[in-house]
Amino acid sequence: MKNLFTNLTFWVLTAITAGAFMGHYFPQQAVEMEFLGKGFINIVKIFINPIIFLTITLGIIGMGDLKKVGKVGAKALIYFEIVTTLALIVGVIVANIIQPGKGVVTSNLQKGDASVYTSKVQDFSWLQFFLDNVTLQVLLVSLVLGTVLSKYSSKEKVTEWLNFLSKYVFRALHLVMIFAPIGAFGGMAYTIGKYGIHTLLPLAKLMGTVYATMAIFIFGVLGLVLRTYKVSLWSYLKYIREELLIVLGTSSSEAGLPSLMVKLERMGCSKPVVGLVVPAGYSFNLDGTTIYLSMATIFLAQVFNVHLTFGQILSLIGILMVTSKGAAGVTGSGFVVLASTLTAIKVIPVEGLALLLGVDRFMSEARAITNFIGNGVATIWLANNEKEFDRTKMEYAFANVQQTENVVTDNLTDTTQRADSV
Numbered sequence: 001m002k003n004l005f006t007n008l009t010f011w012v013l014t015a016i017t018a019g020a021f022m023g024h025y026f027p028q029q030a031v032e033m034e035f036l037g038k039g040f041i042n043i044v045k046i047f048i049n050p051i052i053f054l055t056i057t058l059g060i061i062g063m064g065d066l067k068k069v070g071k072v073g074a075k076a077l078i079y080f081e082i083v084t085t086l087a088l089i090v091g092v093i094v095a096n097i098i099q100p101g102k103g104v105v106t107s108n109l110q111k112g113d114a115s116v117y118t119s120k121v122q123d124f125s126w127l128q129f130f131l132d133n134v135t136l137q138v139l140l141v142s143l144v145l146g147t148v149l150s151k152y153s154s155k156e157k158v159t160e161w162l163n164f165l166s167k168y169v170f171r172a173l174h175l176v177m178i179f180a181p182i183g184a185f186g187g188m189a190y191t192i193g194k195y196g197i198h199t200l201l202p203l204a205k206l207m208g209t210v211y212a213t214m215a216i217f218i219f220g221v222l223g224l225v226l227r228t229y230k231v232s233l234w235s236y237l238k239y240i241r242e243e244l245l246i247v248l249g250t251s252s253s254e255a256g257l258p259s260l261m262v263k264l265e266r267m268g269c270s271k272p273v274v275g276l277v278v279p280a281g282y283s284f285n286l287d288g289t290t291i292y293l294s295m296a297t298i299f300l301a302q303v304f305n306v307h308l309t310f311g312q313i314l315s316l317i318g319i320l321m322v323t324s325k326g327a328a329g330v331t332g333s334g335f336v337v338l339a340s341t342l343t344a345i346k347v348i349p350v351e352g353l354a355l356l357l358g359v360d361r362f363m364s365e366a367r368a369i370t371n372f373i374g375n376g377v378a379t380i381w382l383a384n385n386e387k388e389f390d391r392t393k394m395e396y397a398f399a400n401v402q403q404t405e406n407v408v409t410d411n412l413t414d415t416t417q418r419a420d421s422v
Contacts, residue, residue, distance in 0.1 A: 008180060012245040015181035016188045023192025030193025036186025037250050040179060047173050047258045049138045052279045054166045055261060059272030060146030061159055069272060072386055076277050079378055080285040086221050087287045088317050091294035094213045100206040101302025139279045173258050184249025191361050203359045206299055210363050213291055214370045222377045229384040235398045240376060244369055251364045253372040260376055268393035269383040277382050281375035288370025290324045292363060293338055300352040319344050
């Protein structure tokens with residue numbers, strides 16, 4: 001019982017449940033809880049860029065072999081493109097088999113105002129995407145600085161200060177994560193209170209199809225990816241279940257990013273691989289978002305009785321392979337990408353986006369969780385592929401899930417030393 005009440009997972013799950021009840025029975029008061037969820041996410045975001053900067057810079061200095069850094073980066077981009085393309089194909093196939101949009105009566109749906117997204121279609125540019133994506137900027141600066149410092153004769157003094165700073169950044173993160181249940185409560189209460197369970201009924205088939213497809217992708221594609229190096233997907237999911245609940249409650253994969261990086265290092269992935277792959281993955285490895293974009297497009301085609309030929313479906317996959325990479329870093333950018341895709345295809349009314357706005361919040365949890373799991377799997381696979389993975393640490397971490405949950409946000413130095421002692 002003592003372990004239960006000191007377990008952060010228990011409190012996060014309790015908070016999500018309480019938030020859902022409040023949203024359903026006291027919707028007006030629940031909507032006012034939005035500041036709790038947003039506030040928690042905003043505080044966690046403060047730590048994301050410092051952690052990325054410190055992890056990458058220290059990792060490159062420690063690695064020494066700059067050619068290997070470039071090799072890992074190139075492999076990561078290739079991996080991202082292959083896996084997100086598989087996600088696209090899975091989404092298209094399942095949507096065509098189940099046909100969630102068939103028979104949907106648009107007059108029964110709650111519609112939103114999609115003009116704010118459709119008006120931005122022509123404004124999208126890759127330069128603006130980079131300028132708006134601070135994570136990518138920090139990644140680039142860290143790579144350059146780490147490369148320069150690795151050649152610096154007195155790099156030991158700089159490394160000492162960076163390690164000192166890293167220690168206290170993670171200690172501060174530890175204090176913040178104690179309040180994760182409050183953030184999860186606020187996020188869930190707002191979602192249920194604002195949109196209500198009743199908004200799901202007209203599009204229940206689409207919701208069910210999206211969630212089922214995400215599950216198929218996670219346990220099918222990602223499970224096979226990990227199996228190539230004999231890593232159990234189920235053990236990994238149990239290992240990060242606390243972070244998954246936080247992502248579920250807040251509908252934001254960013255809420256779990258710092259803790260994910262700590263846990264990936266604890267389970268045996270090297271610091272440079274974690275530092276390179278996870279931040280890049282948050283911009284280029286959006287498996288859940290990619291699946292949703294493909295399914296949403298097919299759904300709208302079915303709603304408006306637009307028959308897509310095999311050639312048009314191939315064109316759709318090709319367009320989304322490019323445009324889906326811009327669906328990160330900016331709120332609402334996923335709808336902008338979807339609007340640009342519909343505009344490019346020219347056979348599906350772009351105004352159909354209004355039909356999705358009412359239930360999008362409920363599907364954002366599935367997207368965020370799939371993106372989150374996908375980036376962790378990518379890091380584990382690439383660490384194994386580069387022989388930068390310690391299986392002893394993984395076995396220790398998986399065998400002591402209950403113990404590690406109670407200290408999930410301890411600073412990186414302590415956790416690494418604990419694993420090294422095995």
